[in-house]
Each structure stands twice: as C-alpha cells, then as structure tokens.
Amino acid sequence: MDKPGLYFIALIPHHDLLDEIRELKEEMKVVTGARDILKSPAHITLQKPFKRELSQECKIISSLKHFCEGESPFKVELDGFGSFPPRVIYIRVGDHRPLENLHSRLKECLINELSFTSPDIMNDIHPHITLTTRYLTREGFNAAWPLFRERIFTESFEADSISLLRHDGKRWEILHRFRFGQKQ
Numbered sequence: 001m002d003k004p005g006l007y008f009i010a011l012i013p014h015h016d017l018l019d020e021i022r023e024l025k026e027e028m029k030v031v032t033g034a035r036d037i038l039k040s041p042a043h044i045t046l047q048k049p050f051k052r053e054l055s056q057e058c059k060i061i062s063s064l065k066h067f068c069e070g071e072s073p074f075k076v077e078l079d080g081f082g083s084f085p086p087r088v089i090y091i092r093v094g095d096h097r098p099l100e101n102l103h104s105r106l107k108e109c110l111i112n113e114l115s116f117t118s119p120d121i122m123n124d125i126h127p128h129i130t131l132t133t134r135y136l137t138r139e140g141f142n143a144a145w146p147l148f149r150e151r152i153f154t155e156s157f158e159a160d161s162i163s164l165l166r167h168d169g170k171r172w173e174i175l176h177r178f179r180f181g182q183k184q
Contacts, residue, residue, distance in 0.1 A: 005166050006050075032132060
C-alpha cells in the first residue's frame with residue numbers, strides 16, 4: 001500500500017482574474033496578518049479534500065477527463081463579498097444553478113466511477129471564492145470584514161474546465177486541468 005495523496009476538485013478562474021483575486025488576498029493578508037491565505041489558487045470548490053492512494057491518481061485523472069468531455073462551458077458571475085462569521089470572507093457567486101448542476105453531475109461520476117462514499121462526497125455546495133480561511137482569527141475577521149462588506153467587486157469568467165489539485169505538504173498545486181467538451 002502506497003502513501004495517500006490529498007486532493008480536491010475545483011473550478012479555477014482564468015489567469016487575469018486569478019491575479020486580481022491574488023491582489024485581494026494579499027490585501028487581506030496585510031489587514032489580518034493571516035499567513036495561510038495564499039496556500040491555494042483562487043477557486044470554487046466542487047469536491048472537498050479527499051485522500052486516495054497515489055497509485056489511484058491515473059484512474060482519477062481518467063475518470064475526470066471522461067466526465068469533462070460531456071460538459072459545456074458556462075459563464076460565472078462574481079458580485080461583491082460575503083462572509084461566514086467569524087472566520088471566512090469570500091467573493092460571492094451570482095447564479096449558483098450552473099455550478100450546482102455541474103456539482104451534481106460530478107458527484108455521480110465520483111460515486112459511480114471512483115467509488116466515493118457518503119463521507120467522501122460534498123452533498124451540497126455553496127459556490128464562492130474564499131479570500132480568508134477558517135484559520136483567520138476573530139480579530140483579523142473584525143478588522144477585514146468592514147473593509148470588504150460594502151466594497152464593489154463585479155467580474156465574470158467562462159468556466160471551461162475543472163482542475164484536480166494535490167497537496168504537496170505545504171500548499172495546493174494544480175495537478176491537472178480538464179477542459180470541457182474536448183477529448184483529452
């Protein structure tokens with residue numbers, strides 16, 4: 001039995017928007033003093049972190065490639081900021097339905113093709129892009145939330161792929177990106 005890897009599946013915005021969100025995270029880091037804000041690229045989580053043996057990686061990649069062949073791109077609207085007090089500040093996603101539908105189809109793939117069980121699966125999603133993590137202190141949250149609560153932020157991007165990320169022991173790295181509607 002080999003060493004397990006830690007993975008998760010996410011929708012990652014295009015490069016220009018990633019840079020803009022990274023700047024917001026850098027600002028959040030200065031305001032809150034939180035150090036773990038930059039350990040993953042900006043993303044919308046579709047499947048929470050899960051452990052699998054490294055020998056299973058090829059099967060995960062193959063299943064996700066096949067899944068994405070049947071998917072079509074769609075637009076994601078970002079509009080303002082929200083929070084899960086007292087620890088998390090995030091960028092709000094407008095219409096959740098396309099992401100909820102994608103998640104529902106992905107969940108079927110994970111259960112049927114990769115034998116995910118109930119404890120492994122995210123049953124529901126609340127689409128958002130996290131700026132601060134649950135490790136933020138209450139003081140940091142109280143310093144940052146008033147600065148972001150009424151701030152205007154409107155962007156959009158075309159969701160044309162999902163990504164498989166793997167934790168390298170320090171941060172999350174994009175292992176593979178799967179484009180929608182393409183044989184890969």
